[in-house]
Each structure stands twice: as C-alpha cells, then as structure tokens.
C-alpha cells in the first residue's frame with residue numbers, strides 16, 4: 313500500500329506548533345511581522361502571496377504586502393527593499409520569484425538585510441547553510457525534510473536523486489541532505505537538463521525529489537518498486553476546468569504511485585509546506601531580532 317504523504321496535514325501541525333512560540337513572543341511584547349513583495353502580476357505568484365498572507369493571519373503573524381508595478385525600473389523594487397530593511401516592525405520579508413525579465417533577481421536578493429531574509433536566499437545565508445550553520449533554511453527544501461520526517465523516512469545512508477538544480481530548491485536541498493545531521497547523511501545525485509540517462513539515476517535512488525518545473529517528467533517506468541517520491545513541481549496546465557487550468561506535479565502521479573512506497577500529491581504536498589516553513593522562518597527571525605528564546609517545531 314503506497315503512503316500518500318499529506319502536506320496539508322503536516323503544514324497544519326507546524327502552524328499549530330508555531331502558535332506557542334508566537335505566544336512566547338507576545339508575552340515579551342513582540343508580534344512577528346512578515347512582508348511579501350510582488351513585482352508584476354504573474355497569476356501563480358499572486359495566488360502564493362495571497363496564501364502567505366492568509367497563513368499569517370491564521371497564526372497571528374502581522375502581515376504586510378507591497379505590490380511593485382511590473383514595468384517599473386529595478387530601483388522601484390530596491391527602494392521597497394530599503395524601506396523594509398529599515399522597518400523595525402518587519403522581522404522578515406520575501407520578494408516573490410520570478411521577478412520581471414528586466415530585473416536581475418540576484419541583484420535584488422543581495423539588497424535584502426540577511427537577518428530579515430526569511431527565504432534564506434541572500435549569499436550570506438547561502439554560505440551559512442553550506443557551512444552547516446544555517447540561519448534560515450530555504451522554505452521548500454526545509455519543507456521536504458519535514459515531509460520525509462513525517463513519513464518516518466531516515467535519510468542516513470540513503471541514495472537521493474534530486475531532479476533540478478535551482479537556487480530555490482535543488483542547490484539548497486543537496487546541501488541540507490549531505491550534512492552530518494539527523495535529517496541529512498544522505499548520498500545525493502543532482503540531475504538537470506544536461507544529465508545523460510535520467511531514468512538510470514532515478515531508478516537507482518531510494519528517494520527521488522522532482523523539482524524541475526516540467527509537468528509529469530518523471531513516470532513510474534523511471535522508478536524502482538519502493539521508491540519514496542517527493543514532488544516539488546506545481547505546474548499549471550491548460551484544462552477544461554472553471555479556472556482553465558489544473559495543477560500537476562513534475563511526477564506522473566498514477567504510474568508513480570504504483571511503484572512508490574510513499575509519494576506526495578500535487579496539490580497538497582510540498583506547496584503547503586513551503587508556506588508553513590516561511591512562517592517558521594519568520595518566527596525565528598523575530599526571536600533572533602527581539603532576543604526572545606522560543607521553541608521551534
């Protein structure tokens with residue numbers, strides 16, 4: 313029987329567990345504040361920032377949102393970032409990716425105060441993560457680790473194949489999984505668009521993490537029986553539905569489920585965990601900035 317790893321349920325537990333830490337901060341006179349910044353009007357990004365705002369309300373984090381015109385020069389976004397860096401009520405903020413083509417996201421991230429960088433994307437935070445001293449684990453990779461833990465998957469000594477080498481998921485995840493840590497100690501192969509014989513790499517893995525943004529790239533024929541499959545992809549594909557699209561992962565669910573011992577669905581798998589771990593990082597940022605010790609889940 314294949315276990316369906318329920319990201320909505322695990323994310324909900326994490327939100328519940330964070331309320332204790334938020335109460336501790338409130339007792340010390342502080343309320344965590346998160347801002348989201350969206351440049352442009354990408355519909356998926358709008359959905360994600362709306363959901364992030366809603367999550368904040370649910371757990372008692374003060375939320376703010378800033379829209380920046382998609383045609384504005386990069387300096388308009390840089391000014392917003394400077395304001396957020398200076399605002400003591402904002403403990404953390406994120407600039408939703410992707411940004412419009414005329415803006416270099418790396419140049420954006422470098423301007424974020426590393427102590428407020430709750431995405432964990434600033435070079436200082438990337439360096440700390442690689443050095444094994446992470447301040448903020450990037451939300452999606454951290455969410456993947458929490459999902460594996462929830463399914464009692466011990467990564468020690470396991471062969472993990474990550475399909476995708478993005479700065480947001482693939483690169484940080486390999487660094488987390490190879491660390492000498494209870495939720496690390498794995499042997500990791502990272503595949504990408506130039507990888508030869510992808511199926512050989514996925515078939516040789518105990519755990520496959522698909523994070524490449526190609527709808528249903530990985531199917532059951534590319535997996536051995538008993539593989540644990542974590543699907544990070546959330547792709548909108550045209551469909552005859554009310555919204556005009558449906559969500560599919562990077563994994564072809566039906567055929568993969570037949571082979572997997574455990575698998576995450578899309579929607580309802582990694583996506584909600586990305587949002588839950590953003591709340592986690594915001595509470596951690598507030599705790600560090602306000603010098604109030606809290607217990608994190």
Ligand SMILES: Nc1nc2c(c(=O)[nH]1)N[C@@H](CN(C=O)c1ccc(C(=O)N[C@@H](CCC(=O)O)C(=O)O)cc1)CN2
Pocket residue numbers: 359360363406407408409410431451452480546559578579580581582583584586587
């Ligand atoms: N600044 C950032 N930008 C982006 C990140 C990020 O971590 N930081 N990650 C992705 C998108 N992402 C986060 O913002 C994200 C993706 C998916 C979900 C989610 O909840 N998905 C739901 C379905 C939602 C829907 O109905 O469309 C699910 O999978 O169940 C949340 C956040 C790129 N940009």
